[in-house]
Amino acid sequence: MENKTHIAIVTVPVYSHLRSILEFTKKLVHQNQNIHVTCINPTFGSSPCNNVNSLFETLPSNISYIFLPPINLQDLPKDIHPALKVQATIFSSVPSIQDVLNTLHSSSKLAAVVADGLITQVLPLAKKLNILAYSYFPSTTMLLSLCLHSTYLDKTISSEYKDLLDKIEIPGCIPINATDLPDPMQDRSSEAYKVFLEGNDIFYLADGIMVNSFLALEENTIRTLQQKECEGVPSIYPIGPFVQNDSCNKKRDFEYLKFLDKQEKKSTLYVSFGSGGTLSNEQIIELALGLELSGQNFLWVLRPPNEFGVIDDLDIGEYDDVNDVLLKFLPNGFLERTKEKGLVVPYWAPQVEILGHSSIGGFLCHCGWNSTLESIVHGIPLIAWPLFAEQKMNAALLSDGLRVAIRPKVNEKGIIERKEICEVVKNLMVGEEGKGIRERMEKLKGDAIDALKENGSSTKTLIQLTLKWKSLGLNI
Numbered sequence: 001m002e003n004k005t006h007i008a009i010v011t012v013p014v015y016s017h018l019r020s021i022l023e024f025t026k027k028l029v030h031q032n033q034n035i036h037v038t039c040i041n042p043t044f045g046s047s048p049c050n051n052v053n054s055l056f057e058t059l060p061s062n063i064s065y066i067f068l069p070p071i072n073l074q075d076l077p078k079d080i081h082p083a084l085k086v087q088a089t090i091f092s093s094v095p096s097i098q099d100v101l102n103t104l105h106s107s108s109k110l111a112a113v114v115a116d117g118l119i120t121q122v123l124p125l126a127k128k129l130n131i132l133a134y135s136y137f138p139s140t141t142m143l144l145s146l147c148l149h150s151t152y153l154d155k156t157i158s159s160e161y162k163d164l165l166d167k168i169e170i171p172g173c174i175p176i177n178a179t180d181l182p183d184p185m186q187d188r189s190s191e192a193y194k195v196f197l198e199g200n201d202i203f204y205l206a207d208g209i210m211v212n213s214f215l216a217l218e219e220n221t222i223r224t225l226q227q228k229e230c231e232g233v234p235s236i237y238p239i240g241p242f243v244q245n246d247s248c249n250k251k252r253d254f255e256y257l258k259f260l261d262k263q264e265k266k267s268t269l270y271v272s273f274g275s276g277g278t279l280s281n282e283q284i285i286e287l288a289l290g291l292e293l294s295g296q297n298f299l300w301v302l303r304p305p306n307e308f309g310v311i312d313d314l315d316i317g318e319y320d321d322v323n324d325v326l327l328k329f330l331p332n333g334f335l336e337r338t339k340e341k342g343l344v345v346p347y348w349a350p351q352v353e354i355l356g357h358s359s360i361g362g363f364l365c366h367c368g369w370n371s372t373l374e375s376i377v378h379g380i381p382l383i384a385w386p387l388f389a390e391q392k393m394n395a396a397l398l399s400d401g402l403r404v405a406i407r408p409k410v411n412e413k414g415i416i417e418r419k420e421i422c423e424v425v426k427n428l429m430v431g432e433e434g435k436g437i438r439e440r441m442e443k444l445k446g447d448a449i450d451a452l453k454e455n456g457s458s459t460k461t462l463i464q465l466t467l468k469w470k471s472l473g474l475n476i
C-alpha cells in the first residue's frame, strides 16, 4: 500500500446498499490507481450469506475488506422487522467501527472515510480523527433533499404528515403526496421517525455527499442542493449511475434465457420486487390473473408471501421448496394456462442480464433505486409498484416527475386489482402511453451513458472530488 492514498469505506448489511457502494468503490480505484480502499462491513446473523459473499469475490486487489464480528441480536424480540435488525446492527457496530478506524489510521494514515448514507454515525468518528468524512447515498437526490429538509418539516408541521391534504414541498423536487413520504415519516410517534431525524441531522457534518444519480436525471434537485452550500448543506456529488452486471452470479439458470430467446423483441414484461420484496397471497393472485388477462408475455420472479413483505438474507442458493412456491400461491391452473406466454422463476433471477435481453420491453418494478437505475441504463419503461422504504417517493418521481413509469391505482384495501393490472400492462407494452414512456426512457438511457463517458458529468464530478483530495495534500 506504499505511497497510496488510503480510504475507508463503511457499508451497511443491506444487499442493495452493498451492491451500490461496492460498484462506486470499484470505480473509484479504477479511476485512481493510487487509491487503496479498506471496506469495513458490519454484519448480523452467523455470517454473510452467499449473495453478499458473491459481491466481495469480484473485488480487485486494491480493495481489501473486513467483516466485523456479527452483532448478537438475541436480545431483540424474535421475528422483528428486518429493517429494525439492520438498525440495531448499525447502532451496535459503531464501537467496533471506531476501533477499526483507529487501528487503520495509526498503521497507514487514512485520507478519508466514506460511509453509506444509512450509517451517518460514522461521520463524527472520522471528524474526531481529523479525517475527511463523506457519505455515499445509494438512492435519489430527491430522498437526500428530503433528509436534509426533514428537521425543518418536523419543526414547521405539527400534524401527522399523512393527514395533510396539501402536497409536501421538498427543495428542488416535484411536490409529493404525504402518503408517498418514506416509511419512517408515516408515524411521527415511532422510534423509526426519531432515528430517521437524528441520522439526517448528522449529514450536515459531512465534507461531501456522493449520490448514485446523475445530473440529467435530477438536475433541478442537484442544482438546488448545490446552491444551498452557503447555508451549510454539504457539497453534493452526483456520480452515478453505478449498476453491477451479473457476471459474478455463479448459479446460472438457463431456463429464463431459453424462454426470452423465443420471444419477440421488446415483447416481454419483467416482474420483480427487488432483493427481498414479497407480496401478500391475495396480491399474488391478483397479479397473476392481471398478467394473464393482459395477454402479454412476462417473466416473473416470485417469492412466497411473508408477514413483513420482505425476506432478509435471501440467498441465490438452492431452495428446496421451489415447487411449493410455484404451486401453493398461484391461482389454480395458472402456470399451465400461461406456459406459452409466461415464465415464473422462484426466488431470484439475474436481473441485470435479463433487463439487457432484447426481448424485454417493460419492467414491473418495486422502484428500489438499483432496479430503477438498471432499467434506465437499459432504456426499459416501468410500471411503478412501490412496496416499502422510500419506494413510493421514487414512484412519484418516476411517474409524475420524469414520466417514465405508469403507476397503477391501489384500492382501499391496499390491493392492486387484476383489471387495473391488465390495463397498465397493456398500456405500457402496446398502448399509446407506453410509446411516450419508451421514448423518454430511451432519452434517459442516452443521458446515463453520456454521464459515465470520459467527459461525462458524473466522471468529471468524481475527478473533481479526487482533485479536491489532491489539493488538500492527499497523495493521489
Ligand code: UDP
Pocket (backbone or CB within 6 Å): 015, 016, 017, 019, 272, 273, 274, 275, 276, 277, 301, 347, 348, 349, 350, 351, 352, 367, 368, 369, 370, 371, 372, 374
Ligand atoms: N436483484 C437481482 N435478482 C433478483 C432480485 C434483485 O439481481 O431476483 C438485484 C437487482 O438487480 C438490484 C438489487 O438486487 O441490483 C435490488 O436492489 P433495489 O435497490 O432495486 O431494491 P431493494 O433490494 O433495496 O429492495
